[in-house]
Amino acid sequence: KQPQIMLAHDENGAPVLILREEEKRKRLSGAEALSSHIGIATSVAGTVSTSLGPKGRDKLIIDSSGGLTITNDGATIMTKMDSPSQIGKLITSLSKCQDFEIGDGTTGVVVLAGALLEHALKLSKSGIHPIRIADGFETALKIATKTLEESSEKFMIDNREKLIEVAMTTLGSKIINKNLRQMAEIAVDAVLSVADLERRDVDFELIKIRKKAGGKIEDTRLIKGLVLDTDFTHSQMAKEVKDAKIAILNVPLEPPKPEIGYKLIVDSVEKYESLYTTEQAFFTEMVDKIKASGATFVVCQWGFDDEANHLLYQAGIPAVRWALADEIEGLAIATGGSIISRFDDLSPSTLGNAKLVREETLGTQTDRIVTIEGCENEKIVTVFIRGSNEIMLDEAERALHDAMCVVRNLIRDPSIVFGGGAAELCASLAIEQSMEDVSTVEQRALRAFAEALDVIPISLARNSGLDPIKTLADLKAKQKLTKDSAIGVDCMERGTTDMRSQLVFETLSSKVQQFQLATQVTRMILKIDTSIDFTDKEE
Ligand code: ADP
Incomplete structure (x- = not known):
């Protein structure tokens, strides 16, 4: 059947063709299925990519019952968006999985998966079989994780001040960033109060969160x-x-x-x-x-x-x-x-x-x-959160939770890699370097993976108002020359790209998990050949 075509105009008067299919397809297969799935995934990733980083924008979400949420937490945005498509749900579960296991990096993992899929689609359109792409990505992932491990450094967790600085970095991108130091101290002290430093573990059950509307965010405190x-x-x-x-x-x-x-x-x-x-x-x-x-x-x-x-x-x-x-x-x-x-x-x-x-x-x-x-x-503590309304309280809770997760992750494994896209750049460069001695098809998959990793520094730069392409080129050249894996995007305009001195780092475990989850979901989507959706109703 021929789709109906309608002509409309956008706000600038440019013509837009709207295709309305008379019958919603229920069965997609082959290249068409891949293209449709990737389209959904990349549009979801595109929505959250503007929230990435310290200068990322917040999202205002109104749910079906009219409830408001303002957040820049990836997992929350994904959950609240409640995508009706199965692929959208898959991407949401990716973010939730990162949230559950690690607690931070929930936006990054979706943005990375979106970029991997976009590059995979290009390769597929140029004639490379999806399975070959999936295998090439797996090889690239191995190189990337090995590079992350080799470039990681040990963090001294016995230093409260250092932990506070880390928590401040995490909280920097959140609504509550006006009371950074105080909030960071609360997060660190809460975790240290309940941490079992010998077993290197933290039981979050021992940290109770109580929220009470009214009062100011700076009235938030930790009660032993x-x-x-x-x-x-x-x-x-x-x-x-x-x-x-x-x-x-x-x-x-x-x-x-x-x-x-x-x-x-x-x-x-x-x-x-x-x-x-x-x-x-x-x-x-x-x-x-x-x-x-x-x-x-x-x-x-x-x-x-x-x-x-x-x-x-x-x-x-x-x-x-x-x-x-x-x-x-x-x-x-x-x-x-x-x-x-x-x-x-x-x-x-x-x-x-x-x-x-x-x-x-x-x-x-x-x-x-x-x-x-x-x-x-003595190990039970309560973080008592105050704020003017429920929306603030919820976002403060999410932010404090992220900060506590980062501190807990450091206690579990104090290996760190540098943030601001530095770790991604380092892995991207390592993959590019390894391309010399492999077959052409694999080479193209590796290059695609390396380019997908660049999406993180690109998004961070874009969200901070910097020229994304120039920033990426400069940073890559600088890392290549100096072999310093701490060179990343100067989002806060501090005048240095050295993330070590800016104290912008992420735990190795979080970054590895992000890379693994994003690759896993990409491979999964690449391997779907046919999708049959019985739930799809005609509009
Ligand atoms: P996520 O939900 O993925 O943790 P965030 O919005 O918290 O997303 O952004 C995390 C990203 O921002 C990471 O890539 C991190 O390295 C980067 N980042 C955080 N703080 C800074 C900073 N001060 N300067 C540069 N990059 C930063």
Whole structure:
């Protein structure tokens, strides 16, 4: 069938032909399939490439329910874009995979995959079989990773100051870059507080993130313990408990509810008084059990009756109600207490321990939190993020998460390569050099891979307002001449292309993973010969 052709004009008056196929194709094969898949992948990569680097632009995404997100985090952009095509989903999973394993480099991996696919398409159009291209890329990947390993350097992780500088570099491209130093310190101290330096590992489960809208981003802080987003149940309870013994309750401080179907008729003063006395006795017994256990602070997952609350106040035991399930669990782990489901189970050995529990007022009188510090398990910390609204809070969380990932990755493996496209340039040059002694077809695949790597310095330069082609040529010539793998794009216009002195580096593991994932997905797409899409509906 002939496609319908429509003539339209763009905003500059230039004619544009719009082809509207009468019937949406459901089956694509051979070169057509490859071309269509690569088209989708490169358009996705093109969208995120403008977010790459310290001068990358942010994206405003409005989801189907009208929710707003402002971010420059690759994995988030990809997830929120929610591409309907399977290839788009594949590229999204690429970014997520990098995010899950490493935490940063989520934009770079997509941009690189897009460039690899674009170059592969050119080769395929010139008659080289996709499988030969895929194999050539595999060879190029081996050369690239070997070069990365050889050019990597060891980073001294025992130096807090150095780690802060690294975290500052990561945070430099994020919205929260106004409070760089403070945010970087929070990220580094959070990771160092929970890190097991002997086993060289960091358990992120021990770093809790709590966000609270209101306040300024600079009010964000690290608390060496837990934060409950609530206040004490009675305004006159002591604001502070030292050496707290904490009862962690999963039972409400309320009288038992009558079963459904029963009616309780209170039609006389006597009956009311009798009911009141029974309830009173019930609460007194509960609070007595709490007192007898030696508890000096109560956290309850459920509600309290006012009467019970008053009794706790009289007993001098501050309390928190309606704590979230994960707060209760975190508290039990942090303070070494047990979660109690029956008052009879309360005993001194079930109580958690913390050096200081405090109710804090934030800015206004109505905004309060409860902090629990000096817990028995000292390794649990909370990053308490403040910001004017949810959008800021979410982006701050993502940025801090990226920075913490970089610090954790350095602790796991302190090998680093240089950023600003320096590592890509170095690998690209090494591949070009290796081309002399291979067959012509392989040579072309290797060259394509080398050129695809150049997309990173090119995008960084473009996003920073530099001339991309000239910058690339200059940097390549300089690296070739000096053999210095630290020469990269001076995005911040500091007057030097030496990424070593600019402290722009990335972990070797992150860069290797980026190269591997991007190549893997490219090979995967190259190997697809036919795609049949039964979900594709006619518009
Ligand atoms: P990703 O999500 O891939 O981590 P980013 O937007 O954080 O993407 O950008 C990372 C890229 O920016 C890397 O190539 C990194 O080397 C580079 N980069 C970061 N900071 C700087 C800087 N100050 N100068 C030059 N390049 C930088």
